[in-house]
Amino acid sequence: MDLHLLECRQAVGAWRDHHSLAAASLINGASLAALDDLDKQLGKADLVSLLWDPARFAAPLADRLMRLHCEEKLAAAIDLAAVDLSALSSDYAALATALSRSAPDILYPVAREPSDAELQSPPETASAQANLLPVKPGEASPETPSWLTGRIGEMSTWAFDRAGRAAETAGYTIKDYSGLHGRLRDAFRVRISQAWMASSGSPRPVLSQVLLMFDEVTGQVRSRI
Amino acid sequence: MISALITMAPLVWRAIPDDAKIGLANGSLRLFGSVIRRANGSIAYHLQEAGPLASILTSTDIVGATPPSLGLSLSDKALRLVPIAQNELSRQRLNAVSEDIASLGSVTHEILGQVTNIDARIETLELLAGGTLALNAAGIGLAAASFARVEGHLTRIEGHVEKLGGQIEAVVGRLERIEHEIVISDLDAIRGLAQLFEESWALEDGARSESARRRVFEDGAKLQLAARRRAEAHLGSEFDYALASPHLDVFALISGLRIAALIAGNETTAAKQIEAESTGHLEAMTGRLGLVDLVGQAMSSGVKVGTTQWDHDHSAISGLLRPAVETMRNRERLLATRTSCLELLKQNEVSPRDWLEVARLETEAPILVLASSPSASRNSKS
Numbered sequence: 001m002d003l004h005l006l007e008c009r010q011a012v013g014a015w016r017d018h019h020s021l022a023a024a025s026l027i028n029g030a031s032l033a034a035l036d037d038l039d040k041q042l043g044k045a046d047l048v049s050l051l052w053d054p055a056r057f058a059a060p061l062a063d064r065l066m067r068l069h070c071e072e073k074l075a076a077a078i079d080l081a082a083v084d085l086s087a088l089s090s091d092y093a094a095l096a097t098a099l100s101r102s103a104p105d106i107l108y109p110v111a112r113e114p115s116d117a118e119l120q121s122p123p124e125t126a127s128a129q130a131n132l133l134p135v136k137p138g139e140a141s142p143e144t145p146s147w148l149t150g151r152i153g154e155m156s157t158w159a160f161d162r163a164g165r166a167a168e169t170a171g172y173t174i175k176d177y178s179g180l181h182g183r184l185r186d187a188f189r190v191r192i193s194q195a196w197m198a199s200s201g202s203p204r205p206v207l208s209q210v211l212l213m214f215d216e217v218t219g220q221v222r223s224r225i
Numbered sequence: 226m227i228s229a230l231i232t233m234a235p236l237v238w239r240a241i242p243d244d245a246k247i248g249l250a251n252g253s254l255r256l257f258g259s260v261i262r263r264a265n266g267s268i269a270y271h272l273q274e275a276g277p278l279a280s281i282l283t284s285t286d287i288v289g290a291t292p293p294s295l296g297l298s299l300s301d302k303a304l305r306l307v308p309i310a311q312n313e314l315s316r317q318r319l320n321a322v323s324e325d326i327a328s329l330g331s332v333t334h335e336i337l338g339q340v341t342n343i344d345a346r347i348e349t350l351e352l353l354a355g356g357t358l359a360l361n362a363a364g365i366g367l368a369a370a371s372f373a374r375v376e377g378h379l380t381r382i383e384g385h386v387e388k389l390g391g392q393i394e395a396v397v398g399r400l401e402r403i404e405h406e407i408v409i410s411d412l413d414a415i416r417g418l419a420q421l422f423e424e425s426w427a428l429e430d431g432a433r434s435e436s437a438r439r440r441v442f443e444d445g446a447k448l449q450l451a452a453r454r455r456a457e458a459h460l461g462s463e464f465d466y467a468l469a470s471p472h473l474d475v476f477a478l479i480s481g482l483r484i485a486a487l488i489a490g491n492e493t494t495a496a497k498q499i500e501a502e503s504t505g506h507l508e509a510m511t512g513r514l515g516l517v518d519l520v521g522q523a524m525s526s527g528v529k530v531g532t533t534q535w536d537h538d539h540s541a542i543s544g545l546l547r548p549a550v551e552t553m554r555n556r557e558r559l560l561a562t563r564t565s566c567l568e569l570l571k572q573n574e575v576s577p578r579d580w581l582e583v584a585r586l587e588t589e590a591p592i593l594v595l596a597s598s599p600s601a602s603r604n605s606k607s
Contacts, residue, residue, distance in 0.1 A: 001497075001504055001561040003257060004266050009508070010554055013515045017550070020517040021543055028539070031531030193530040199521050211517070222512070 011088050012221040016214045019081040023210045024197070026077055027070060031192045034065035038188055042181055058187030059111035059195070066196055066206075067108050074210065075103040085217065092221060099217050106209050109195040232575050233583070236598075238270075239590035245270055258558030260565050271566035271595040273580070275587035379416055379478070383409070385471040408455070408472075411448055415479055418445055422486055426585065441486040445479050449503070452476040456510055466519055466549070473511065477556050480507075484563045488577045496577075497564050504561040511553050519546045566595055 038061065082100035085092050198205040204212065241249075245261055248254030254261050254269055261270040418441045425437035452475040459469035480503035487496035523542045528535045570580050584593055 001501055001565070003260070003262070003268075003561060003565070006504075006508070006557065006561050007257065007266070009512060010557070013512070013554075017516040020515075021520065021539070024517075025536065025539060028530055028532075028535050032533065032536075035531050189529055189531050197530045218513075 008089065009222050012085075012092075012218050015081070015084055015088060016218045019077070019084070020211050020214050023074070023077055023214075024207055026073055027066075027197050027207050030066055030069035030073065031189075031196065033069040034062065034192070035185060035188065037065050037068075038062075038185065039181075042184070058184055059191045060113040062188045062191040063109050063111050063195065066192060070196075070206070071108065074106065074206075078103040078210070078213070081214065091224075095217055095220055099213060102213055106206060107203070108206060109203075111191070111195075232573050233580070233595070236569075236573070236596045238594035238596065239587075241594060242270070242596070245594070258555070258560075258562035258565075260562050268565060268597050270597065271569065273566070273584050273593040273595060275584040275590055275593050277587065277589065278591035379412055379419075382471050382474050382478070383412055385474075411451055412475070414444070415448055415475065415482070418448075418479075419482060422482060422489075425486075425489070426582070435490060438486040438490050442483050445483040445486070449476060449479045449483065452479060453506055453510070460510055460514070464518075464522065466514065466522070469510075470549075473507070473553075473556060476503075476507065476510075477560055480560055481563060485581070488564070488567070489581055491576050491578050493564070493567050493571070493577060497567065500560065500563045504557065507557055507560055511557065514550075514553065516543060516546060516550045519549060569595065569597060 041061075079100050082096040085099065086096040194201065194205065196206045199208050199211060201208060245254060248263075248269070249256065249261070253264055255264075256262075259272045260268045261272070263269050421437050422441045425434045425441070428434040428437065452472045456469045456472035456476060459465050459472065480499070484496050484499050484503070487493075487499060520539065520543050523546065524535075524539060528538050566580075567577055570577055587593060
């Protein structure tokens with residue numbers, strides 16, 4: 001047996017473990033920071049109006065804040081992973097370079113922001129749901145990468161259900177400020193868990209994309225040795 | 226065999242040499258399966274399990290049949306945590322289990338301390354097992370594969386399988402029960418082959434001895450394949466490492482037994498070939514698996530993302546499952562280093578069978594250490 005090869009394969013496996021787990025922690029850390037930001041924004045009067053329909057606003061807000069807290073750190077984490085890979089063996093230098101250059105290729109979810117008009121017209125009844133949810137399954141905003149189409153479809157379907165409940169309970173939820181906060185936070189978390197932190201899904205959540213990068217590199221190394 | 230002893234005497238140690246201890250401590254040497262390697266990858270020492278190992282590891286002085294120094298209890302515990310973690314793992318629950326494991330560790334330490342007082346020979350095992358869990362179900366080195374050693378492994382594996390059987394009784398149907406019974410039957414078959422291998426050493430008739438070893442090798446092939454298929458089934462689409470683990474142990478065990486049977490017949494080429502094939506199969510099953518996969522399975526439900534609870538659980542589960550991954554890696558390393566000292570034996574014109582017999586008949590040291598060159602040995606001995 002060539003023990004050196006086995007050792008190399010095991011070392012790159014340990015590298016994958018270390019950086020994959022670190023990436024998951026990083027994204028969770030970003031979600032904590034994003035939730036903090038959300039709490040700060042909840043205090044603003046204009047945002048209160050959005051709470052008529054928490055679900056509709058959670059996804060775009062979550063995506064914006066998550067990207068703010070994630071993008072740079074994730075790029076740095078991928079760079080660090082590339083440096084560590086190079087340190088394992090000079091044979092992996094090319095792969096490490098490729099990995100490092102792939103950070104900008106991560107596709108970040110961008111859910112469609114509600115329009116001003118939508119912000120001004122809170123739902124009145126459950127029957128008005130269709131008008132209140134302009135994002136239909138399968139549609140995407142021009143800024144949205146095509147791979148996100150499916151995800152937005154899922155989210156709008158999900159928002160549809162939530163909107164029904166929001167309208168029915170508007171009479172008392174408006175008085176329950178903390179309850180609204182909780183619902184927005186829950187919707188925020190759902191978006192993060194589905195579009196950012198899930199290990200699989202279509203389109204691929206951000207964490208899944210990063211894990212795939214590390215898996216690809218590991219697979220390449222294993223196939224070469 | 227006496228000539229083998231004389232020839233190998235300058236290279237053989239009955240404890241870890243001081244140079245090796247220092248090298249392992251400062252990182253200039255590292256344990257890799259059953260060999261100690263230098264920083265440049267060359268092998269400095271080979272480890273060979275010897276006769277007394279079986280009695281020490283199965284001694285009732287050391288917590289029943291599970292050797293505490295091997296870290297097996299910890300990894301098994303961690304594996305049992307996976308289903309717990311899948312079911313709404315709460316901080317309290319996790320803390321309780323963490324404390325449980327911490328106390329297990331302290332008990333282990335305490336017992337090890339007692340054993341060390343009782344028998345200084347354990348120092349060797351402690352040194353090897355302490356940081357790296359060198360010894361696990363696969364055994365080490367050119368396995369003497371004594372029946373007692375195999376029996377110890379099988380008892381532990383059976384315990385694991387029985388536990389799974391209890392779960393099977395509760396939740397699944399007849400087919401799974403039949404499958405479970407087949408597994409138990411296969412373990413008995415392995416036990417029978419280990420017994421046969423043990424007896425082959427006592428046979429004075431060379432042809433009968435050879436026939437017994439051949440049967441171990443040939444019948445073992447079927448059992449090896451069955452264990453592999455079962456492990457693969459649990460590592461496929463319905464991934465569950467905890468269920469695959471005992472089958473992987475069985476695979477490693479029967480692979481080691483087959484290799485030992487070949488070595489005992491001085492079939493070095495075939496032994497190396499079976500080692501390469503078995504290691505290839507094992508690596509195909511577990512080589513791509515890592516901590517991130519086990520943690521991903523354990524974290525798959527329950528805990529909300531974007532919470533400090535998630536961070537806590539993620540970190541705690543990673544820590545708990547780390548020994549299981551280390552066991553996985555060691556299983557691969559141990560199987561890959563089964564025949565590593567054959568070249569050294571060849572250089573010294575010692576037959577593998579004679580060397581195995583030296584190890585089997587050793588009465589003091591649980592592990593023999595074979596220096597790769599007399600100079601390394603002299604440096605340590607001086």
